[in-house]
Amino acid sequence: MSRLICAGLGPGDPDLISVRSDRVIRAARHIAYFRKAGRAGQARRIVEGMLAPGVTEHAMEYPVTTELPFDSPDYNRLLSAFYDSWAARLQALVQGGAEVVVLCEGDPFFYGSFMHLYVRLRDQIPVEVIPGIPGMVGCWTATGQPVTWGDDVLTVLMATLPEEELVAHMRRADALAIMKTGRNLPRVRRALAAAGRLGDAWLVERGTMPGQRLARLVEVDAADCPYFAIVLVHGHGRRPVAEAAE
Template sequence: MGKVICAGLGPGDPDLMSVKSDRVIRAARRIAYFRKKGRAGQARSIVNGMLRDDVTEYAMEYPVTTELHFESEEYRRLMVDFYADWADRLADLARDDDIVVLCEGDPFFYGSFMHLHTRLQGRAEVDVLPAIPGMVGCWNVLDTPFTWGDDVLTVLMGTLPEAELTDHMRRADALVVMKTGRNLPAVRRALVATGRLQDAWLVEKGTMPAQRVAKLSEVGDADCPYFAIVLVHGQGRRPEAAL
């Protein structure tokens, strides 16, 4: 009997991967990873040069990404079928040997593997290896403390309705907005409405060679990939400076 092992890869820099994930990935005879059709896949790119020469690879290609609205019935049906199919395949593969599934960031923090994890329960032994979430890598590249004292950290999806984005931002101290891309205009308007645009940063591919850091106020709405992260630092309680 084998296992399905989901290895969290961390924010993108292979040096920030856990020792355990590094060891498991280098020893793996079989790996699987998510990717968009026609792309190498971010997870696969992170482990480039780490894999055994005789590894067998399984590319789990999403049937749809941003082509359909995520709330549409067709999108939901396609994704449900996709996860069900790959849960079946992984459970079958794990019957005789381990298979390692790669996941950017931490698998249980908005990771695609969560949808497989729920479907594999009772069908295969599953191990999940935790990792540094992508947002942690991104706020560290800004080289400024992100939360102070009793700041409340709020993590939002850019896919939320604009009114909900605005409402959450009004109550937030330190703020992270994930999944921006085509949602950036709504995110920007919400930041303007709450007086926080001038304090917002955009980090793309944080900790990776193609990393880009910019003030959000200086970035156009069309110049933002889906997985870039918007960050606003908290300004909470901190010790008084010594006189």
């Protein structure tokens, strides 16, 4: 059946790929994945050893990542043209009779790059999306403690937000998951300090993957800005209190 399938890969450990994604990846004859030019690509690394012999690989190389401000006209123009071009190429493959599997780290509908292809293609060709465990789930599991309790409100923030907005959200939320840290980590540290939350924050780098690192953010050097990292603040909400032994 000619169609486009996006397979969510989960947080990074291949053992955490769903059975369904695993099955379609191993059977695929066309695999597409995003990567930075000159890099292997994180999604491709996760599936190393899983691909069938003779599979055709389509590396979708971003024209820009962090070289330009994400809100600049040039950034938006380059990314829009990139997604338009790859949507057209994938559509042509499917309409030519191919089944194409697009790899997506985490969950495809949770800040995934595939969303930009999906909105361009969903009315043009058959598209199936296989959900995956979001990366932050693997990260908070790595800390060994629940991220939310009872009525806690979990807020997911992008570190690219203006600092004053980060502070406002951080003050209101019970638990926090902060994505897209990288070079924005100093801003996140300042915002957490201003909100009185820095002492409770954890930095989880490469959660569930080889080289996983877990550290109190307050103890991390300000210049240490890993790309594959999430900042977490755990909630401490309502829970049953254990009765004292008589």
